[in-house]
Amino acid sequence: MFDAEEMAILNALENDKLVQSIDADEEIALARKAAKEYLSKSKNITIRLSLGDVTTIKNKAQETGIPYQTIISSLVHQYATGKIRLEA
Known part of the structure; x- marks a missing residue:
């Protein structure tokens, strides 16, 4: 059914202990920069x-x-x- 990693994520979610592993704001900023550079070429x-x-x-x-x-x-x-x- 679920592997160990999936179970750990599910347990963290159910116990309200899920933590983001990335900085979403930074990822969004990088994606916007990449799109802007692509479109300006x-x-x-x-x-x-x-x-x-x-x-x-x-x-x-x-x-x-x-x-x-x-x-x-x-x-x-x-x-x-x-x-x-x-x-x-």
């Missing part, structure tokens, strides 16, 4: 865009003062997170 890719689209985006980027790569990245992120959708 970027990956260089190669993509083919029409010359007209690139020129238009570069012109709009110059008007707004935002780098054109940032605009393209933002659009991809907004699509990936469902904030914008493509029409079929």
Whole structure:
């Protein structure tokens, strides 16, 4: 049924003597840090865009003062997170 370790845990639980073996707050902080680092990493890719689209985006980027790569990245992120959708 239960092995010795499981019985010790069950007995501690039933006698209100169960003690955490880890620092849960520290574990949560480590998990959050790992998730934030993962999500903040970027990956260089190669993509083919029409010359007209690139020129238009570069012109709009110059008007707004935002780098054109940032605009393209933002659009991809907004699509990936469902904030914008493509029409079929």
